[in-house]
Amino acid sequence: MVANAPEIPSEMDRRFMAAAIRLSRRNLGLTGTNPSVGTLIVRDGVIVGRGVTALGGRPHAEPQALAEAGELARGATAYVTLEPCAHHGRTPPCANTLVTAGVARVVGAATDPDPRVSGQGYAILRAAGIEVTERVLADEAADLMAGYLTRSISLRPEVTLKLAVSEDGMIGREGEGQVSITGPQARAQVHVMRAESDAILVGIGTALADDPELTCRLPGLAERSPIRIVLDRAMRLPLSSKLVRSARDVPVLVASCNVTAASERREALATHGVTFIAAETYENRLALPELLEDLGAQGILTVLVEGGAKTARHFLEEGLVDRIALFTGQAIVGAGGIASPIKRDLVPEGFKLQREARFGEDEYLEFVRTR
Template identity: 55%
Template sequence: MLERSASARQEALDRRFMAAAIRLSRQHLGLTAENPSVGSLVVREVDGVPTIVGRGVTALGGRPHAELQALGEAGEGARGATIYATLEPCSHIGKAPPCADAIVAAGARRVVIATLDPDIRVAGRGVAILKRAGIEVDVGCEEVAAKRAMAGFLTLRAKGRPFVTLKLAVSADGRIGRVGAGQVSITGPIARRAVQIMRVEHDAVMVGVQTVVEDDPLLTVRLDGLAQRSPLRVVVDPLARTPLAARMFSERDCSRVLVLASAKAQARAVGRLRDRGATVETITSDYKGRFEPREILRHLGVRGVKSVLLEGGAETARRFLEAGLVDRIALFAAETVVGESGVAAPIAEDSVPPDFNQVGEESFGSDRLIEYERPL
């Protein structure tokens, strides 16, 4: 009975510290290049109380890894301690020593891992190194939450494409805008700030060219202290129709605007966009210059983009949904009524595809955010 009680206490402690490591990992979402944003903690007893003595999150650009930073902060405190890591410590030699070897050298007693690394260079090898050194290893603590936090990395590794979140703001009468009216405020200011946070957490934000023509969005992060966290802005523009006067070109770093054009686009139009500061890349299209959504994501995956926030418009959203390439839906349901001139939403609360599960609901003022996901 006492043994079972002690085991339950340890399990509760593991969940608590792993949840903290997952929260830590989210700090650098969208900023770690091709690497996942991992969180790691070093925990040891201080005066009989389990205490965090080292913290680490994957550094900007992807290196150094979280475990190396946590061990560095802990110093000698890592000896005999428990290491928490949201992803299996790496075992291959790259631009830094393997994290698994560093943990062994630090003298850790136990390692708790949320989920194994699908990278073929790791895939269980990190765990094997730790066990050979006599370190106790537990895998699977808070695995679902960790996988959600690293969905971009895991999707890119497993499917060769980024994880796609479709963001839609839908009015009470099932509209996402008004024809010929430019940007229409469907949701209130609190919900719009929530969208800014979503942008921070993604590698790229993507829209179709018609959205740029009609709404002229900036697609940046405009929250105090977070402006530098604006993601790559991607415009799906087969014929290079993006207006040279678009507001996104008023930003200081126009090179963070990526226009995806086809071979059908006029060379002069492509050249003007490049002169304006945009990065223009040509991808495969059909004979009319139209892109397959899968080819768009394949191209972004080759670029190392792990996560995409798809913000519009209706036709672009519909095509990605029909292709089965949307992984998460962030549906903002508003009380606003647009009227008959409105643009019909590709989906609403009562028409979410059946293979999506509702995973959360929050209120932002009078607006509701309902989130749906396909199982990872």
């Protein structure tokens, strides 16, 4: 056999990698600027160690899985959903930790675009005589790490546009606030998506019309409500809104212009715990690419845009949507309806269908941008 020749992944490799990817999902949205990575240590077909990137991003998955495996790691196979890191900080790189633990083989999924890692993690392993198989279920692993990968490559968070659309293609009714479009199962799924996101974003139109709370209210997951961002040039967010009233518990960030200028509104909102991010404007709107770049610089990897219509349109027009999460309910909104910019038979060019599901009576279609 040629030294270091890539192994063809077996069915067993694919199954263990699929399990590692499922494990990595556990800490999505909780690992700061690091991706949520899963690692399994497998010996003679049995999982002897498990690790997922810890809350806040450290420790990484590999040392945790190796610690659980202990001596059983020697001669075992490690399944890692992302190439092991190769750069020294205060702790050794994960590639070296795998070498020291004596694993015989490493199976990797996604490749890390971080120039300090890219290819170098695998090179350290190979130089130590470890057999490496790369890119097993790479696309599936990358899909869960899309926030980390997008921020590494494009210096902005991954943007998911979520819309609930009625059977007749509407997202609401003019002047009526929240209109029931989907059922409880679909709404619960949206709360899961919130829990796995770093930030939720809406336009001030939605904040005024719907008075939404935008938190994750699933039993046991309330702690996972992410920061809520409102596009609000003139700081119109009411002090009596649910967002402001809950700002001390779950952060609210108002994206606005003139955030440094002292004003009564600013002071009043700040008193309730609302914080601000300065945004530039063009054509009387907030400049979204720059805003996203600033959010990325603050460590936000994923933004779930939850409407409304104008906000959805502007993100789409500017090519800033990476993923579309489209729920279609059976409700008919009828007269006075606000047309959705996206419907199941009206999806912008450059997106492909990635996932289909049903939540109760509602249809779910997920589209990703083809890169």
